[in-house]
Amino acid sequence: MTLIEAFKTAREVRLAARSGAFRGSTTGQCDQYIQANLIIVPSKYAKDFRGLCQRNPVSCPLLAESPAPGDPTFPEVAKDCDVRKDAPGYNIYVNGKATQIDVPNIDSLWTEDSVAFLIGCSFSFEGTLATxxxxxxxxxxxxxxxxxxxxxxxxxxxxxxxxxxxxxxxxxxxxxxxxxxxxxxxxxxxxxxxxxxxxxxxxxxxxxxxxxxxxxxxxxxxxxxxxxxxCGVTPQLSVMSSPDVKGTVIGHAPGKMICLDLKCADILEQQ
Amino acid sequence: MTLIEAFKTAREVRLAARSGAFRGSTTGQCDQYIQANLIIVPSKYAKDFRGLCQRNPVSCPLLAESPAPGDPTFPEVAKDCDVRKDAPGYNIYVNGKATQIDVPNIDSLWTEDSVAFLIGCSFSFEGTLATxxxxxxxxxxxxxxxxxxxxxxxxxxxxxxxxxxxxxxxxxxxxxxxxxxxxxxxxxxxxxxxxxxxxxxxxxxxxxxxxxxxxxxxxxxxxxxxxxxxCGVTPQLSVMSSPDVKGTVIGHAPGKMICLDLKCADILEQQ
Incomplete structure (x- = not known):
C-alpha cells in the first residue's frame, strides 16, 4: 500500500486549491510537508485566541499568525500564500452558527480586520507512520x-x-x-x-x-x-460553543488543510 | 482585612523552612514573590515529565528545572536554594503510593539521579487579588x-x-x-x-x-x-495514577511551597 499522492509539494496543493482544481481532503498529499488548520477571527478576539492556543497546545498548537489584521499572507511558512483561497474548502460561522460549509474561497468575507491563525494538523505525521x-x-x-x-x-x-x-x-x-x-x-x-x-x-x-x-x-x-x-478542528467547535464570540469566523473545511512549505524536519522536537 | 504575612521575602521563607522553624502553608507569605510547586523524579522520567508540562501548561506551568541530576539548587530563580529542605513540608511516593506525608526534609531520599522541577503556584496571584x-x-x-x-x-x-x-x-x-x-x-x-x-x-x-x-x-x-x-499538585496525582512510574518520587506537601526570588512582575504576561 502507498499513500495516495497527487501533489508532491505543499505549493502545488496551494496552487491547485487556489485555482479551484483541487477541492478534496489533503490527507496523504505532499507527505514531507506540514499541514495546518485555519481559523480567522475579528481582530478584537485575537488576544483571547492566542491565549486559547497557549493554554491548549495539544489541540491548538499555534504554528503562525498572519502578520497584521487584513494581511492574508504567511510569508514565514508558505511562500506567496493567500489564505483566502489556498485551502481546498472553508466553513463559515456567523455568531457561532455554521452558515456555509465547504465553500471554495472566502474572498468576499475577508476584511481589513481579519486575523488568521495556522494550527498544526495531525496529517503532518501520517507520512512517518506510513513509512x-x-x-x-x-x-x-x-x-x-x-x-x-x-x-x-x-x-x-x-x-x-x-x-x-x-x-x-x-x-x-x-x-x-x-x-x-x-x-x-x-x-x-x-x-x-x-x-x-x-x-x-x-x-x-x-x-x-x-x-x-x-x-x-x-x-x-x-x-x-x-x-x-x-484535532485542529477544535477552535471551530470552540467558536460554536462560546456565546460571547460574535460576528464572522472562518475555518478550513475539516480535512481540507492549508499545506505549508515547512517540512516535518523543521518542526520535529529533539528527543 | 490584610494578608497574614510573617515573612516579607521568599528567602526568609526558605531559610525558616530550611531550619524547621516554619512548617506551615506558604499562602499569604511574601506576597510579592512567586511560589512554586515541586516534583522530584528519577532522571529516566525527566523527558516524559518535561513533555507533561509542555502538553499541560495550565496545570503544570514549568518555571525551572534543576541544573543537572543530583544538583538540588535552582540558581536562576532562588539564591542558595536547597530544594531538599526549603519547602515547609514534603510528600514521598514509592511506586505511586504515598508512603510519607508532610515530612520536614528529604535529605536522606535525594540521590545523584534526582531531577527537580518547579511549577508555578496560584498563591502567586493572591496578592494581586487581595490588592x-x-x-x-x-x-x-x-x-x-x-x-x-x-x-x-x-x-x-x-x-x-x-x-x-x-x-x-x-x-x-x-x-x-x-x-x-x-x-x-x-x-x-x-x-x-x-x-x-x-x-x-x-x-x-x-x-x-x-x-x-x-x-x-x-x-x-x-x-x-x-x-x-x-493546581500544581497535579503532577503528584499523575504519579499516583501512572502505573509505569516506579521508584521514589517526591513532591512538596500541598500548600507548602518553595518560595522563589522571582517577583510577580518578572513573569507577568504582557496583555
Whole structure:
C-alpha cells in the first residue's frame, strides 16, 4: 500500500486549491510537508485566541499568525500564500452558527480586520507512520480521517471555551506504544495520542464511534482499537460553543488543510 | 482585612523552612514573590515529565528545572536554594503510593539521579487579588486553600497520565469576570480559572465540594460560587495514577511551597 499522492509539494496543493482544481481532503498529499488548520477571527478576539492556543497546545498548537489584521499572507511558512483561497474548502460561522460549509474561497468575507491563525494538523505525521508500516486506515482507503466532538473541556481563555475535537486512527493494541513513540516528537502538530482503547470512547464522551462528527466513518479491522489525537478542528467547535464570540469566523473545511512549505524536519522536537 | 504575612521575602521563607522553624502553608507569605510547586523524579522520567508540562501548561506551568541530576539548587530563580529542605513540608511516593506525608526534609531520599522541577503556584496571584479587594477566603481565614481531584484528563506524556487537580476560591458571581481578568496575565502560575459556578462542580467530577482532597475545607458565604484554578499538585496525582512510574518520587506537601526570588512582575504576561 502507498499513500495516495497527487501533489508532491505543499505549493502545488496551494496552487491547485487556489485555482479551484483541487477541492478534496489533503490527507496523504505532499507527505514531507506540514499541514495546518485555519481559523480567522475579528481582530478584537485575537488576544483571547492566542491565549486559547497557549493554554491548549495539544489541540491548538499555534504554528503562525498572519502578520497584521487584513494581511492574508504567511510569508514565514508558505511562500506567496493567500489564505483566502489556498485551502481546498472553508466553513463559515456567523455568531457561532455554521452558515456555509465547504465553500471554495472566502474572498468576499475577508476584511481589513481579519486575523488568521495556522494550527498544526495531525496529517503532518501520517507520512512517518506510513513509512514505519503503520499507514493510517483513511489514507489507505483514500477517505477523510474520522473526527469526533468530545466532552473534554478546553482550558478557557477570555471569550473562548468549549470542548476538544479528536481525530481517530485504528491500530492493533500491540502497535499503540510504537504509534505513541513515533508521533510524540510532533509536538507542533498534536504530538502523541490523547487517549486510546475502547474504554477511551466513553471517557471522551463519544456517543457513537461508528458515526464521525466530521470527516468519514471509521473502518476497523479485527483486533484494532481506536487511537485518538487532539484535532485542529477544535477552535471551530470552540467558536460554536462560546456565546460571547460574535460576528464572522472562518475555518478550513475539516480535512481540507492549508499545506505549508515547512517540512516535518523543521518542526520535529529533539528527543 | 490584610494578608497574614510573617515573612516579607521568599528567602526568609526558605531559610525558616530550611531550619524547621516554619512548617506551615506558604499562602499569604511574601506576597510579592512567586511560589512554586515541586516534583522530584528519577532522571529516566525527566523527558516524559518535561513533555507533561509542555502538553499541560495550565496545570503544570514549568518555571525551572534543576541544573543537572543530583544538583538540588535552582540558581536562576532562588539564591542558595536547597530544594531538599526549603519547602515547609514534603510528600514521598514509592511506586505511586504515598508512603510519607508532610515530612520536614528529604535529605536522606535525594540521590545523584534526582531531577527537580518547579511549577508555578496560584498563591502567586493572591496578592494581586487581595490588592483589588478580592482577598481569597483561605488567606483571610489563615487556612490552606481547598484542592480537589477532578475527572478532567491530562494530555498524557510517555509514562505520565492521570487527571487535573484544582484549587478553589469562592467569589460572588458578579466578581468572576474581574477575577478572570486579574489572574489571566499570570499564565506562568496557572492564569485564569479553568471553570466556575456550581455547575462546574459536577462537570469537573468533584463528588463533595465541602470535603477537599488536599488542604482545608472551603468556607462559602451567601451568594458565592466556587471558582476553580488548575493546581500544581497535579503532577503528584499523575504519579499516583501512572502505573509505569516506579521508584521514589517526591513532591512538596500541598500548600507548602518553595518560595522563589522571582517577583510577580518578572513573569507577568504582557496583555
Amino acid at each position: 514505519a508500516g503503520l499507514i493510517p486506515r483513511h489514507t489507505e482507503l483514500g477517505i477523510n480521517v474520522p473526527m469526533y466532538r468530545t466532552k473534554a473541556a478546553l482550558m478557557p481563555s477570555g471569550v473562548f471555551g468549549g470542548n476538544m475535537v479528536v481525530s481517530m486512527r485504528p491500530y492493533r493494541g500491540e502497535e499503540v506504544e510504537k504509534v505513541r513513540d513515533l508521533t510524540r516528537p510532533f509536538s507542533r502538530t498534536h504530538g502523541e495520542p490523547v487517549a486510546w482503547g475502547w474504554s477511551a470512547v466513553k471517557a471522551l464522551g463519544i456517543t457513537d464511534i461508528h458515526t464521525a462528527d466530521f470527516g468519514d466513518a471509521p473502518v476497523f479491522r479485527e483486533g484494532e482499537v481506536p487511537v485518538f489525537w487532539a | 483589588a479587594g478580592l482577598i481569597p477566603r483561605h488567606t483571610e481565614l489563615g487556612i490552606n486553600v481547598p484542592m480537589y481531584r477532578t475527572k478532567a484528563a491530562l494530555m498524557p506524556s510517555g509514562v505520565f497520565g492521570g487527571n487535573m487537580v484544582v484549587s478553589m476560591r469562592p467569589y460572588r458571581g458578579e466578581e468572576v469576570e474581574k477575577v478572570r481578568d486579574l489572574t489571566r496575565p499570570f499564565s506562568r502560575t496557572h492564569g485564569e480559572p479553568v471553570a466556575w459556578g456550581w455547575s462546574a462542580v459536577k462537570a469537573l467530577g468533584i463528588t463533595d465540594i465541602h470535603t477537599a482532597d488536599f488542604g482545608d475545607a472551603p468556607v462559602f458565604r451567601e451568594g458565592e460560587v466556587p471558582v476553580f484554578w488548575a
